[in-house]
Amino acid sequence: MAQTMQRPFVGGAAAFVPGGPQAPSMPQLPPPPPFFTNTDYEWGPPQMLFPVDYHPAPQNFFPRAGGNGLLPPTGPASGVNSVPFRTYGRKQQASVFEPGVIIAVPYHTIDFLQPPDRPTRDESLSRLGWVHTKERRVVVIDCYNDHCVGIPMATHSHTGLMNQRKSKGEWIGVRDVADPDIKTSDSAHGNIVATRESRFAIPANPQNSWWFKNTSYAHFSCPVSFVYDRGCNVCPCVARRTLSRDESIVLES
Numbered sequence: 001m002a003q004t005m006q007r008p009f010v011g012g013a014a015a016f017v018p019g020g021p022q023a024p025s026m027p028q029l030p031p032p033p034p035f036f037t038n039t040d041y042e043w044g045p046p047q048m049l050f051p052v053d054y055h056p057a058p059q060n061f062f063p064r065a066g067g068n069g070l071l072p073p074t075g076p077a078s079g080v081n082s083v084p085f086r087t088y089g090r091k092q093q094a095s096v097f098e099p100g101v102i103i104a105v106p107y108h109t110i111d112f113l114q115p116p117d118r119p120t121r122d123e124s125l126s127r128l129g130w131v132h133t134k135e136r137r138v139v140v141i142d143c144y145n146d147h148c149v150g151i152p153m154a155t156h157s158h159t160g161l162m163n164q165r166k167s168k169g170e171w172i173g174v175r176d177v178a179d180p181d182i183k184t185s186d187s188a189h190g191n192i193v194a195t196r197e198s199r200f201a202i203p204a205n206p207q208n209s210w211w212f213k214n215t216s217y218a219h220f221s222c223p224v225s226f227v228y229d230r231g232c233n234v235c236p237c238v239a240r241r242t243l244s245r246d247e248s249i250v251l252e253s
Contacts, residue, residue, distance in 0.1 A: 088135075089231035096234060097148045097226075099141055102194060104233040105226055107136035107152055138226065139174065139192065139218050139239050147227045151218045160215035161186040170221035176212040176237065183214040192218065192239045200236035211235060 088106050097103075109132050124131050138150035153174055161168045173185030177195045185191045194212060226232065 087231055089233045091229060091231055092234060094143075094146075094228045097140055097143050097228065099143065100238040100240065101140045102137055102153075102235040102237060102239060103140065103150070103226065104135055104137050104235060105230070106133050107138075107224070108133050137235060138224060140226075141223070146229070147225050149223050149225050151220045151223050153212075153216055153218045155213060155215040155217070158213065158215045161217060167221075170219060171217040172220055173214075174212050174216040174218050174239070175214065177240075179212070179214070181214075185217075187217065189220075194235075194237040194239045196237050200234055211237060 089104070124133060137153040139153065140148050140150045142149045156163060161171055164171065168187060169189075171187045172189040173187055173191035175182045175185075175191045175193050177193050182191070182193075
């Protein structure tokens with residue numbers, strides 16, 4: 001009886017004879033790279049499709065957290081100790097928010113123009129780039145079902161509007177009624193005066209009996225929104241010159 005030849009089965013990464021030694025396993029494909037958009041990943045090789053304006057970071061671009069593609073467990077290194085992720089503030093009832101109430105929230109902006117090797121603890125890496133986060137107070141000007149709209153405050157490193165010549169007309173001063181020496185505003189729009197309210201009872205610092213300095217200004221041309229189901233801190237004062245829908249300089253601008 002003639003012997004039949006078994007033809008090798010050709011396929012996969014190597015050829016093997018049925019019943020012979022175990023064939024080597026197929027190599028595992030690497031995980032999809034960032035910006036991977038190939039929906040046929042199971043049926044073809046990975047394709048790296050990048051946005052037009054995407055520029056891969058140089059190999060030595062590692063001083064900043066996330067520069068090597070990994071998200072660190074703590075914030076980027078800086079002049080102070082890095083801090084782990086934490087939830088900011090406390091969730092408040094929707095009834096707390098009304099025009100004039102001042103809240104403190106994490107305020108996110110585009111990355112400050114700082115060198116890559118000088119990160120700050122307020123920088124974080126998102127999938128769309130670097131984000132600068134800072135605790136900032138916001139004056140609520142209007143409220144809706146699930147969110148409110150407010151204008152953020154800043155002191156510009158306690159310089160006020162000294163270096164804001166181009167945008168000086170976009171700010172309005174915020175002063176605390178407990179300040180014994182309220183200065184006039186450097187803005188043509190004057191000041192918002194905030195007064196304490198017992199419903200927001202927080203012990204005052206005996207060394208500093210007011211919350212807003214003469215360099216505090218609200219950026220009314222840059223309104224922001226805040227969703228009620230996020231954490232925030234409520235300042236124990238209310239802006240008595242309420243920026244309501246009818247009289248808001250935000251809506252008049």
